[in-house]
Amino acid sequence: MKRLMLGNEAIARGAYEAGVSVVSSYPGTPSTEITEYAAKYNEIYTEWAPNEKVAAEVAIGASIAGARSMSCMKHVGMNVMADPLFTVSYTGVNGGLVFCVADDPGMHSSQNEQDSRHYAKASKTMMLEPSDSAECKYFVKKAYELSEKFDTPVIIRLSTRVSHSQSLVEEEERENYLLKDYTKNIPKYVMMPGMARKRHVVVEDRIRALTAFAEDCEFNKIEMNSSKIGIIASGISYMYAKEALGDKSSYLKLGMVYPLPEKLILDFASKVEKVYVIEELDPIFEQHCRALGIDVIGKEVFSLLGEYTSEMIKKSVLGEAASQKIELDEEIPVRPPVMCAGCPHRGTFYVLKKLNLTVSGDIGCYTLGAAAPLSSLDTTICMGASVSAALGMAKARGRDFNKKLVSVIGDSTFIHSGITGLIDIVYNKGSNTVIILDNSITGMTGHQENPTTGYTIKGEPTKQVNLITLCKSIGVDRVVIADPFNLKEFERVVKEETEADEPSVIIAQRPCALLKSVKYTGNCVINDKCKKCKVCMKLGCPAISWNGENIKIDATQCNGCGLCINVCPFGAIEKVGEK
Amino acid sequence: MNKSIMIVGVGGQGTLLASRILGNVAISEGYDVKVSEVHGMSQRGGSVVTYVKYGEKVFSPIIDEGEADIILAFELLEAYRALPYLKKGGKIIVNTQRISPMPVIIGDKKYPENIEEKIKEKVDAVFVDALKAAEEAGNIKAVNVVLIGVMAKNTDAAYEKWIEVLKQTVPAKFLEVNLKAFDLGYNMF
Numbered sequence: 001m002k003r004l005m006l007g008n009e010a011i012a013r014g015a016y017e018a019g020v021s022v023v024s025s026y027p028g029t030p031s032t033e034i035t036e037y038a039a040k041y042n043e044i045y046t047e048w049a050p051n052e053k054v055a056a057e058v059a060i061g062a063s064i065a066g067a068r069s070m071s072c073m074k075h076v077g078m079n080v081m082a083d084p085l086f087t088v089s090y091t092g093v094n095g096g097l098v099f100c101v102a103d104d105p106g107m108h109s110s111q112n113e114q115d116s117r118h119y120a121k122a123s124k125t126m127m128l129e130p131s132d133s134a135e136c137k138y139f140v141k142k143a144y145e146l147s148e149k150f151d152t153p154v155i156i157r158l159s160t161r162v163s164h165s166q167s168l169v170e171e172e173e174r175e176n177y178l179l180k181d182y183t184k185n186i187p188k189y190v191m192m193p194g195m196a197r198k199r200h201v202v203v204e205d206r207i208r209a210l211t212a213f214a215e216d217c218e219f220n221k222i223e224m225n226s227s228k229i230g231i232i233a234s235g236i237s238y239m240y241a242k243e244a245l246g247d248k249s250s251y252l253k254l255g256m257v258y259p260l261p262e263k264l265i266l267d268f269a270s271k272v273e274k275v276y277v278i279e280e281l282d283p284i285f286e287q288h289c290r291a292l293g294i295d296v297i298g299k300e301v302f303s304l305l306g307e308y309t310s311e312m313i314k315k316s317v318l319g320e321a322a323s324q325k326i327e328l329d330e331e332i333p334v335r336p337p338v339m340c341a342g343c344p345h346r347g348t349f350y351v352l353k354k355l356n357l358t359v360s361g362d363i364g365c366y367t368l369g370a371a372a373p374l375s376s377l378d379t380t381i382c383m384g385a386s387v388s389a390a391l392g393m394a395k396a397r398g399r400d401f402n403k404k405l406v407s408v409i410g411d412s413t414f415i416h417s418g419i420t421g422l423i424d425i426v427y428n429k430g431s432n433t434v435i436i437l438d439n440s441i442t443g444m445t446g447h448q449e450n451p452t453t454g455y456t457i458k459g460e461p462t463k464q465v466n467l468i469t470l471c472k473s474i475g476v477d478r479v480v481i482a483d484p485f486n487l488k489e490f491e492r493v494v495k496e497e498t499e500a501d502e503p504s505v506i507i508a509q510r511p512c513a514l515l516k517s518v519k520y521t522g523n524c525v526i527n528d529k530c531k532k533c534k535v536c537m538k539l540g541c542p543a544i545s546w547n548g549e550n551i552k553i554d555a556t557q558c559n560g561c562g563l564c565i566n567v568c569p570f571g572a573i574e575k576v577g578e579k
Numbered sequence: 580m581n582k583s584i585m586i587v588g589v590g591g592q593g594t595l596l597a598s599r600i601l602g603n604v605a606i607s608e609g610y611d612v613k614v615s616e617v618h619g620m621s622q623r624g625g626s627v628v629t630y631v632k633y634g635e636k637v638f639s640p641i642i643d644e645g646e647a648d649i650i651l652a653f654e655l656l657e658a659y660r661a662l663p664y665l666k667k668g669g670k671i672i673v674n675t676q677r678i679s680p681m682p683v684i685i686g687d688k689k690y691p692e693n694i695e696e697k698i699k700e701k702v703d704a705v706f707v708d709a710l711k712a713a714e715e716a717g718n719i720k721a722v723n724v725v726l727i728g729v730m731a732k733n734t735d736a737a738y739e740k741w742i743e744v745l746k747q748t749v750p751a752k753f754l755e756v757n758l759k760a761f762d763l764g765y766n767m768f
């Protein structure tokens with residue numbers, strides 16, 4: 001029976017059916033659910049690793065040991081695991097090895113919109129790109145066969161719209177995959193120069209073989225309709241094009257996006273009058289076509305930025321006007337995401353703003369600390385950068401600047417890549433203050449366990465990294481725990497630690513308000529002592545608003561966390577309905 | 580002809596359940612179906628949009644402006660924002676609940692006035708106080724199911740189909756409340 005499945009669920013199903021037995025990933029939207037769905041199968045050992053590099057290496061080890069394995073990440077996660085990627089391309093695999101990478105054109109929840117297809121080319125590995133959930137499952141299963149056949153890791157490229165759309169998938173049985181034999185093979189798996197030189201020859205031979213395979217594989221398909229227009233596209237762009245143009249054009253659908261075929265593309269181009277290349281982000285197919293001497297239409301009409309739509313394709317290719325639509329005659333206020341009511345990060349940023357500190361920021365829910373009215377974050381680059389970049393700032397501008405500077409980093413992000421920056425601070429005699437925002441979970445990506453939470457992805461209790469002992473063991477002598485909702489005490493601690501002429505860590509500890517274990521009750525209301533000073537509104541709580549005359553707390557939004565009670569100087573907020 | 584239904588609201592309002600139920604009803608009617616969601620930051624009070632498309636064969640999971648047959652809006656401002664997506668002759672079902680976005684809360688922007696009238700002027704619209712109906716059903720969290728009920732009346736699928744899918748999708752302990760909420764919505768117009 002067919003059922004609706006997210007692209008990500010279908011990837012996990014494909015891994016299951018292919019007999020995969022090890023999956024290791026680090027979360028990242030829009031890839032996270034693949035690993036969460038994989039964890040539901042008892043037959044698959046699944047884990048959240050501390051970061052993508054570790055995750056990829058666990059998968060590589062499992063492959064070398066003879067299992068079919070997988071590691072999944074968002075596009076920027078591929079930057080983190082690029083080091084092992086480029087060399088596992090040389091060693092090749094034993095059991096099939098698949099990396100799934102999910103791009104985010106339009107940046108629904110990312111800090112950039114890089115195109116991960118470059119990685120397949122740069123690492124000389126095979127890349128497939130499915131267009132819907134049924135293809136997700138099918139391509140993954142095929143990817144394992146091809147990984148073993150061509151002795152290569154295979155990358156499956158996804159995008160937000162493929163990962164997070166549901167379409168129909170037929171479930172099949174799990175293959176009874178037996179571990180491949182493990183035999184010591186130094187020339188294949190020990191990449192020191194003498195052996196790597198020989199493996200590089202193998203890699204170049206493999207790319208030639210894969211290119212030949214691309215010419216007539218089942219993933220690359222020509223659909224002939226009109227000979228006037230031909231479209232070359234892959235992934236979700238292919239679906240947009242089909243929706244827009246239907247039978248009015250012919251198609252070359254590229255399911256294998258690296259290496260690209262040559263004859264097949266030349267053959268298709270010769271059959272149609274005009275060739276359009278429709279690819280979100282970078283002109284990778286387009287440049288390939290141009291190198292083959294084909295005069296295609298690409299980025300001169302289609303943007304390098306953001307997502308495409310069927311409507312824009314219809315307009316650019318057929319010159320057809322868009323559907324009639326209703327115009328609104330006034331500006332509508334945007335609704336950006338905000339820190340939830342009860343979010344522990346709110347207390348931290350309230351204090352940092354009050355103290356007017358420079359805040360070297362990082363990635364997580366707390367990045368929203370840059371939004372008004374808290375507006376307190378100064379920078380966000382990539383995971384971990386809050387700590388190391390603050391050392392750079394302090395070294396550049398000196399002691400006085402450093403006394404008004406802190407780093408903020410979430411618990412998951414600290415383990416991912418903040419700890420190495422902190423070691424740099426200690427080793428190179430920095431005296432930065434790092435605030436670890438410990439909300440007991442990986443919040444941003446939808447509540448994943450991590451090494452500091454004490455549970456595995458399967459919900460089993462495990463050892464918990466102790467942040468205090470960890471920081472002390474690398475040489476940070478000043479480590480304090482403070483509750484960000486105890487505003488006075490938190491402020492005192494921040495002042496004291498930024499004053500100190502040595503490295504310090506403040507662990508801002510309070511769990512995410514959305515965790516089931518957190519039980520705030522009742523809700524806050526304004527009483528008649530209110531002087532309308534609006535101090536409470538500086539918290540940026542979604543439940544508190546000003547209606548032009550009074551401050552109001554929306555009972556459907558408020559969860560009774562009580563932070564506003566702590567900021568009110570007049571005792572004008574109280575809690576009702578507490579259980 | 581494919582049908583395109585767009586569901587809009589604020590993160591945390593339960594729009595995903597609505598799109599999943601609708602998707603499953605469409606499958607049981609024998610259609611090809613695509614449902615598109617954007618996850619990730621949606622817990623944090625931002626605008627959320629899901630698309631449900633069904634018919635003989637669906638390619639793109641996305642609905643472009645001017646293409647939605649029905650818009651189901653969980654919040655008034657989000658209804659207004661989504662209007663350009665409505666097809667000529669399409670219908671919008673609007674929950675009259677208001678949730679102020681942050682730019683309004685901090686006084687940077689104003690929550691537009693008389694949205695209901697403005698929507699009515701432009702398109703075929705029904706307005707529902709789903710919060711009140713959910714309360715009547717016994718749980719304010721059932722707002723989404725009330726709205727599904729209203730929408731169900733506007734599709735070709737039979738009442739029994741909806742109930743069947745509802746039974747499969749909603750946890751057993753909430754089923755009674757949800758069936759009540761669905762009926763309140765279904766019989767509202």
Ligand SMILES: Cc1ncc(C[n+]2csc(CCOP(=O)(O)OP(=O)(O)O)c2C)c(N)n1
Pocket residue numbers: 026027028029052074076077080111363364365366383409410411412413414437439441442443444445
């Ligand atoms: C290299 C990389 N991997 C993954 C992500 C996706 N991502 C963004 S923030 C984050 C973790 C946030 O968790 P935490 O640091 O605990 O902060 P919280 O959101 O809980 O406040 C993840 C996984 C990313 N942006 N970059």
